[in-house]
Amino acid sequence: MQATLRVLRDLENEGVLERYAIGGAMAATFYCEPLATFDLDVFVILPVTESGLISLAALYAALRQRGYEEEGDCVVIEGIPVQFLPAYNALVEEALREAREQPFEAVSTRVLRAEHLLAIALQTGRPKGRERVRILLEQAEIERPLLTEIVRRHGLEARWSAWTS
Amino acid sequence: MDELRPEIAALFRAKEARRLRLAKLPFPEKVRIVVELQKMVAPLLRQRGRTVRVWDLDER
Numbered sequence: 001m002q003a004t005l006r007v008l009r010d011l012e013n014e015g016v017l018e019r020y021a022i023g024g025a026m027a028a029t030f031y032c033e034p035l036a037t038f039d040l041d042v043f044v045i046l047p048v049t050e051s052g053l054i055s056l057a058a059l060y061a062a063l064r065q066r067g068y069e070e071e072g073d074c075v076v077i078e079g080i081p082v083q084f085l086p087a088y089n090a091l092v093e094e095a096l097r098e099a100r101e102q103p104f105e106a107v108s109t110r111v112l113r114a115e116h117l118l119a120i121a122l123q124t125g126r127p128k129g130r131e132r133v134r135i136l137l138e139q140a141e142i143e144r145p146l147l148t149e150i151v152r153r154h155g156l157e158a159r160w161s162a163w164t165s
Numbered sequence: 166m167d168e169l170r171p172e173i174a175a176l177f178r179a180k181e182a183r184r185l186r187l188a189k190l191p192f193p194e195k196v197r198i199v200v201e202l203q204k205m206v207a208p209l210l211r212q213r214g215r216t217v218r219v220w221d222l223d224e225r
Binding site for chain 1: 184185187188190192193195196198199202203206207216217218219220221222223
């Protein structure tokens, strides 16, 4: 996995990505018990193209140049299928901005905060997300005032009440 | 609602304690566990027609 994380870091250093952070089940695994997953979800802020559109094309081209092939929705980087998810709304942009640097053996990577993972799961509203919220609340060290503020700021109070009452 | 028998309640408590212990493992160790989970789950998913790839953690 170190090799995969090195590639992500290099892509950011080279400006192919503006910023990246691990999300999804692997980020939840950072804070909780290991969760079964086959993809490494990576949220990204991409440089805005000349046309003003956000596109994964330049990122995929850079990866192809390095010899990494697409496989379904993912690109297999050093043996790990990575799914790139462009920041699609204000909550994800905030989560990416506030993601934390974390060491992984000899490399440094970035992981979304547990509070943002919770909020993204709430916002997405899938049954899998509901289970993730439960596990994070049980096992992760959550900064409650921060979580409350994120939930309020992004209008997630109703689902929070429904899922946690 | 029926109350749990004490020995069953103890089993559930132990299970919960194990999950909390797992949560405190270092991240690289958790990643290795995820790959072991993938190895267990992959044959079942493939039988159901899903294409899955078990992560190759061999560092190049």
